[in-house]
Each structure stands twice: as C-alpha cells, then as structure tokens.
Amino acid sequence: MTKAFLQFILLISLFLLTWFALSRINFTGNMDLDQFSSEQEKKLGELLLESLTRSKDINRNDSINMVVDSIFHKICKANKIESDEINVLVIDDSEINAFALPGDHLVVLTGLIKYCKTPEELAGVMAHEMAHIEKDHVMKKLIKEVGISMLFVIAGGNGNFEIIREVLHTVSSRAFDREQESEADLVAVELLSKSKIDPSGLGNFLFRLSQEADDMPDELVIISTHPGSQERSAEILKEKKKYPENYAPLKFSYWDNRTDL
Amino acid sequence: MDGVNIQELMEESTITPSGSGNHVGVTLPDDHDFEKASNSYLMSLLAIMVGMPLPIVNLIATFIFYLGNRKNSWFVRWHCTQALLSQVLVLCMNSAGLTWTLKVIFTDLEVTNLYIGYILTVVIFNITEIIATIYAAQQVRKGKHVEFWFFGTLTNLICRR
Numbered sequence: 424m425t426k427a428f429l430q431f432i433l434l435i436s437l438f439l440l441t442w443f444a445l446s447r448i449n450f451t452g453n454m455d456l457d458q459f460s461s462e463q464e465k466k467l468g469e470l471l472l473e474s475l476t477r478s479k480d481i482n483r484n485d486s487i488n489m490v491v492d493s494i495f496h497k498i499c500k501a502n503k504i505e506s507d508e509i510n511v512l513v514i515d516d517s518e519i520n521a522f523a524l525p526g527d528h529l530v531v532l533t534g535l536i537k538y539c540k541t542p543e544e545l546a547g548v549m550a551h552e553m554a555h556i557e558k559d560h561v562m563k564k565l566i567k568e569v570g571i572s573m574l575f576v577i578a579g580g581n582g583n584f585e586i587i588r589e590v591l592h593t594v595s596s597r598a599f600d601r602e603q604e605s606e607a608d609l610v611a612v613e614l615l616s617k618s619k620i621d622p623s624g625l626g627n628f629l630f631r632l633s634q635e636a637d638d639m640p641d642e643l644v645i646i647s648t649h650p651g652s653q654e655r656s657a658e659i660l661k662e663k664k665k666y667p668e669n670y671a672p673l674k675f676s677y678w679d680n681r682t683d684l
Numbered sequence: 685m686d687g688v689n690i691q692e693l694m695e696e697s698t699i700t701p702s703g704s705g706n707h708v709g710v711t712l713p714d715d716h717d718f719e720k721a722s723n724s725y726l727m728s729l730l731a732i733m734v735g736m737p738l739p740i741v742n743l744i745a746t747f748i749f750y751l752g753n754r755k756n757s758w759f760v761r762w763h764c765t766q767a768l769l770s771q772v773l774v775l776c777m778n779s780a781g782l783t784w785t786l787k788v789i790f791t792d793l794e795v796t797n798l799y800i801g802y803i804l805t806v807v808i809f810n811i812t813e814i815i816a817t818i819y820a821a822q823q824v825r826k827g828k829h830v831e832f833w834f835f836g837t838l839t840n841l842i843c844r845r
Contacts, residue, residue: 429843431832438777447800567794570769600792 426537448587460573463578464562468526470577471594474587475514475530482513482533486677489684491531494546494620494673498553501618521548522595523555525562530595537684539628542673547615554610560603561594568593608659616666620673626659689842709838713759720756721763723742724749725821728767729814740779746771758843763824766839770832781806 427437482488491513499506509527516532523529529552531545541544565574569590576582577590598604599643609626615622713721731745750764781803785807787793820830832837 427834427837430837434773434834438805439841442805444801445804448801449798450797450800452793462808602792609820623821 426684430544447468455567459562459566459574459578462560463575467528467578468524468528468582469523469621470580470587471591472512472526472528474584475524475593480515482515484513484683487514487536487631490536490542490545490675491549492623493675494542494549495553497620498546498550498618500613502614504553504557509553512641520595521552523552523561524591524594525565527556527679529553529556533684537681541624541627541629542675543621545622545624546620546673547616547622548613550614550620551607551617551625553614554607555599555603557605557610558606560599564597564603565590565594568597594623600655604655607657608655609662611660612659612666616663618672619669620670621670622659622663622666626656626663629653629659630656686821696794698818706801707758713757715827717757717759718804718825720753720760722821722825724760724764724767725817725824729817729821731771734770740775743768743771743775757828761832762839762843763820766832766835767839768821769815769842773835777806779796 484595491511495504495511496508498504499509500614511529511531513533513536517534517537519527519534519538521531521535522589529549531549535543535548539548573582573586577587582590590654598606611625614623615625633652633656727749728746731741731743746768749766753760753764756764784793784799784802788795788799816832820832823830831837
C-alpha cells in the first residue's frame, strides 16, 4: 500500500514537474507584465496623458473638482489606498466615460458627471475604475491589445504622436475582458461598501446604460467599454448584500445645480 | 516495466498447478489466456485512438472489456485491470486538457504558456502510455507478465488470486 502511495506521489510530481518545466518556455511570445518596470509604466502614462490634454482641456472648475476629489479621497481613506499614488483628472468632454491610464491616472470626463443622476453613481464608476488600477488591468489590457514590444517603444520615447493617440484610444474606448470587468465590479462594491457609499449607484448606472444605449449612441462611449451592463448590474446588487448596509448619502450643494456642464 | 516469464513466475512462487496438494488450485495460463490478456492492451490502445477527442470513450471501452473478462483466469483479469487503471490517469489528464481547450476556443480564456505546457505534458504522457501499452500487448502475448510502474503495484493490491 505504502509503495503504491509513494509511486503515486512520484508520478504526480513527475507530471507537475514536466508541466512546470514546459510552461517556462515562452511559446506565445508574450512577455510578462513584470518585464515592464513601474518607471516605464509611469512614462507611458505621462505620454498618454500629454496626448489627451493636448486635444482636450483639463476642467478647472473648483466645484466639479471638489465633488470628484471628495469622492476619491473618501474611497481611498476607507480602503487604505494611498491617494497620492493615483492622479485624478477631470477632462472637459461630452462623452460619457471614465477610464484609467497606465501609471495610475484616473480620468473622469465631464459628460459622465453630467449623465450621473446621483453622486453615488459617479462614485460607483470611479470605484470601478480604481479597481482596474488596483488590479493592474490597464497594463494587462494594453499588453494584450497593443503588444509589449510597442509599449517598450512608446515608453522609450520612440513612439510618434499617431501611435500614442492610437494607444490612448485603446485605453479609453475598448473593453476589458469580461472577467476583468466582473472582477472590477466586485472590487468596486467592496471599495464603496467600506466607504459607506451605496453600491446600488453603480448598479443603477449600468442598468440605465443598458436601457438608454440606443437613444444616445454617440455620447455613450462607456457602453462599448462596459458590455453586458444589465447582467453586471444584477451581479452588483447581489454582491452588495454581502456587506452591511450602513451607507451615508453623498451630499454636494453643487450636484443639483450642474448647469455649467 | 518488469517483464517476467509467467512459467518461471509460477515455478518460483508457492502456487502450484490445479489439484496438487493442499494449495489453492491455480490453472496455468495457456495460449488462449495470453491472447485475451494481450487483447486488453490492444483494446485500450484502440480506445486511446478513438477516444482522443472525447477521453471518456477510453475508459468506457476498457471498462466494458474488463467486465467481459472478469470471470476469466487470474492472468487475464490482472492484465485487464492494469489496462483499465492506466486508462484512468489518461482520462483525468485528457479531460482536463479538453475542458481547457474548449474554454480557450469558446470563451475569453487566453492561450498561455501554462496552457501549452499542459497540453505538451499530456501529449508526452499519452505517447508514453501508448508505447507502454504496445510493449505490454506484445510481451503478454508471448506469455510474459508485464507490470507497469505504479499501475502494476496498484493492480497487485486490487487483483488477488
């Protein structure tokens, strides 16, 4: 019996060792995220941000920035996230969208702020994007869509304006994997719940997106980056039940008078 | 794999031919038994070929063959059991490989180095299994008792005289 057991262990070990050894060979030609240093990621983020701000204006409205910053800091504080590590930027654009850039930049477009019915909806979208940052989804998506060789070229300062703009387009208007979106939703619910912000805001926002997608095809860029919104909305409301419901409503005097957007 | 001539094995062991003394009677396997035992490996080999796309076919085919031969002599039963047990490992490996492949084809799952590494490992183990099976079929047909590493030990525990 002992002999059979030992032989079984050896057989399984042989199988696992062969698998491990063969997996070390780079068959796919893809390089790991680890090979892209944080400095290179930061440089890439700066270049993309520069490309973004060259074509669009940074919003300097104190009231708008105050709302966004308050929500951001509230989430960071409750979840022990270093707020200094993430750069939050509000950009003047009618597109209903928010996205994360490499190097921990979170971009919120004014079109999104206008579209959100409650501050909780905006907080939900921001938490979702923060989850993408926390889980390193941005770089994974870029490596998959653009290829690490091209990213090395851009981060090395050898990418031309057109290439950088194309990468920016990929980051801002192409969807993450369905699994990454679901993961970001779940993390967002956790971030929001710990911050005492009702995650229903994110669920309602996604549900509304799915209902209104046909009426506003041009502005709703976010729908292309967030597919399956209706199902995800249901998942968020289900996930929310795991956390205590001790929410404090977000109140901003500016919110109901958003006529300047 | 250990190849032992069954005649020598019987001579060295305490087992005696049927009807001698007080020992439990065991009939020496004849050419017909060698052929049947050898067929169990050929059956499993055929099942591997047919069952490549759907691994469960291997196990079902070998199991049916095993059921058909369980009333036969110890020699035939022993080799049918070893052939069946060696199929279980292949079934597990191939099933996992098939599930993974289907997920890669039909879902967002990516082709990773881990996936390719797994498929290659499964291919290596399948080839080893095929070679061992062919060897066992040949040797058993000649009347030699072949024990696979691990599966032979396990068969000895399961298949008593």
